[in-house]
Amino acid sequence: MSSYATATRAASTGAVAAKATDLTKVYGEGETRVVALDHVSVEFGQAEFTAIMGPSGSGKSTLMHCMAGLDTVTSGSATIGDTELTGLRDKRLTQLRRDRVGFIFQTFNLLPTLNALENIRLPMDIAGRKPDPEWLKRVIATVGLADRLRHRPSQLSGGQQQRVAVARALAGKPDIIFGDEPTGNLDSRAGAEVLGFLRNSVRELGQTVVMVTHDPVAAGYADRVVFLADGRVVDDMADPTAERVLEHMKRYDVKGRTS
Numbered sequence: 001m002s003s004y005a006t007a008t009r010a011a012s013t014g015a016v017a018a019k020a021t022d023l024t025k026v027y028g029e030g031e032t033r034v035v036a037l038d039h040v041s042v043e044f045g046q047a048e049f050t051a052i053m054g055p056s057g058s059g060k061s062t063l064m065h066c067m068a069g070l071d072t073v074t075s076g077s078a079t080i081g082d083t084e085l086t087g088l089r090d091k092r093l094t095q096l097r098r099d100r101v102g103f104i105f106q107t108f109n110l111l112p113t114l115n116a117l118e119n120i121r122l123p124m125d126i127a128g129r130k131p132d133p134e135w136l137k138r139v140i141a142t143v144g145l146a147d148r149l150r151h152r153p154s155q156l157s158g159g160q161q162q163r164v165a166v167a168r169a170l171a172g173k174p175d176i177i178f179g180d181e182p183t184g185n186l187d188s189r190a191g192a193e194v195l196g197f198l199r200n201s202v203r204e205l206g207q208t209v210v211m212v213t214h215d216p217v218a219a220g221y222a223d224r225v226v227f228l229a230d231g232r233v234v235d236d237m238a239d240p241t242a243e244r245v246l247e248h249m250k251r252y253d254v255k256g257r258t259s
Helices: 060-067 090-100 116-127 133-142 158-171 188-205 242-249
Strands: 016-027 034-045 049-053 075-080 101-105 176-180 209-212 224-229 232-238
Touching: 016 060, 034 060, 034 075, 034 232, 049 060, 049 188, 060 075, 060 176, 060 209, 090 101, 090 116, 101 158, 116 133, 116 158, 133 158, 133 188, 158 176, 158 188, 176 188, 188 209, 224 242, 232 242
Parallel strands: 049 209, 049 224, 101 176, 176 209
Antiparallel strands: 016 034, 016 075, 224 232
16 A cells, blocks of 8 residues: 555554545635645544644645634535534534544643633633543643642743643543644753653543644654645655654655655
């Protein structure tokens, strides 16, 4: 099976957490028309850590936004579990994002007036849901925040704030967590800590994580890397290392064409 074909299936033989099928996203019309995603088909397996990589403008963030229900698709479909996002009404889509999807972004998006524990619980409080106390305890232990729960964001380092964001994403037991450059605003040490916590959430908690990154070192923490160029899946790598990913990325120029 070719590397292109492997990108159309999950890296493991287990259940599929999310998938795109012939997904196309077009912005604008006429001379301003841009094809951000060009008939992308890819699966993300449950309890796996997948990195999405590619040159600037390759469509990696657009793919994540469409898969997470943050952006609409032009054609094709995006599915989380057995729920197809295409055509969902706004209320249903909002409910799905709230109850079944976790998000981690470059900016920590913590409320400054709330302490760490309150920030972690915030999405569930808004939804009127009580957290599972044992699960919440495991999540807090996994990200190493037990002694910082009463601190507000201003009293935490950047790495600690991102750990709060990771715990917030995990706390509601989502089907899948999407991370958009989650270590982009962190130094290398803090970034390694956060990536380690994401890695542990997959290994120890059975979480599913899909992360967009431009950093080969970050991608090396994943179980698998999906490569995009010019809005298409062009390769798929299992058991990546930073060195293998970096060497692979050198094959593509700034426009995403093989050199």
